[in-house]
Amino acid sequence: MTAPGPRAETPAGPERAQPVIRLTGLTKRFGSGPDARTALDQISFDVTGGEVVALLGLSGSGKSTLLAQLNGLRRPTSGTGTVLGTDLARTGDAGLRELRRRIGFVFQQFHLVGRLTVLENVCTGALGSLRGPRLGLFTYPRSIRERALDGLERVGLAGHAFQRADTLSGGQQQRVAVARSLMQRPELLLADEPVASLDPESSAQIMRLLRDVADQGRLTVLCSLHQVDVALSWADRIIGLRQGRVVMDLTTRDIDRAEVMRLYTEVGADPAPLPATVAPSTGTR
Structure with a gap:
């Protein structure tokens, strides 16, 4: 995998003063009584503007549940969580819908409409800002179509704009999905x-794209991953989860592969912080 180039300097001015994400003791339980399951247990961390943060941990460690919390799709059971200045527990449904317009989301499954063109799939990313349904590419405003073409140019797929989405390779489809998520001009990008x-x-192409988007657009990225080497190569910081708890929070310059692998090799360990864990730096590499 090709290593990324030098990091762009993350601004140190007022825009970094307020964290994009601030979680304090955030807990999420499903069910009640003896059958209740704790998916997130006292999660606390901040993410500042422009950071690319990788969430690592075994399947079932809470990564997807955490991303759903940050996107306002689920409310916390207890604790506090603020995303882009919005209190996740106290904001009403309308406020959470407005928050989601400011957050891009990239999924493992691409969720493209295969029979539609690549360009129209990207245009659907702007539906939150439009009124009424759209039936066909040319029912989108010209400004949206032009912005979608610019997005495809950015991800290197402008030449495939009028091709059916289901004829693309997996990597190409994921790049289309990233372009679609950027159509809403998000301030925060979540990737599961x-x-x-x-x-x-x-994989390298997608992570390079997310890295470039963060560096060029001052976009904050929080990305759940399983691939340790990918995380070390492309993220500024790694947050490790085990059984719903944060057990590791380090900048990638302060950790090596062997330390990160302990998230996966010490499977039966108590979910207390690993000995290598120290308070994270707020700066990028």
Whole structure:
């Protein structure tokens, strides 16, 4: 996998003063009584503007549940969580819908409409800002179609704009999905296992794209991953989860592969912080 180039400097001015994400003791339980299951247990961390943060941990450690909390799709059971200045527990449904318009989301499954063109799939990313349904590419405003073409240019797929989405490779479809998520001009991008089903070269392309988006657009990225080497190569910081708890929070310059692998090798360990864990730096690499 090709290593990324030098990091763009993350601004140190007022825009970094307020964290994009601030979680304090955030807990999420499903069910009640003796059958209750704790999916997230006292999660606390901040993410500042422009960071690319990788969430690592075994399947079932709470990564997807945490992303759903941050996107306002589920409310916390206890604790506090603030995303882009919005209190996740106290904001009403209308406020959470407005929050989701400011957050892009990239899934492991691409969720493209295969029979539609690549360009129209990207245009659907702007539906939150439009009124009424859209039936066909040319029912979108010209400004939206032009912005979608610009997005495809950015991800290197402008030449495939009028091709059916289901004729693309997996890596190409994921790049379309990223372009679609950027159509809403998000301030925060969440990605849930975006390279889990891709080959190493396609994975590198997607992570390079997310890195470039963060550096060029001052966008904050929080991405759940399983691939340790990918996380170390492309993220500024790694947050490790085990059994719903944060057990590791380090910048990638302060950790090596062997330490990160302990998230996966010490499976039966108590979910207390690993000995290597120290308070994270707030800066990027």
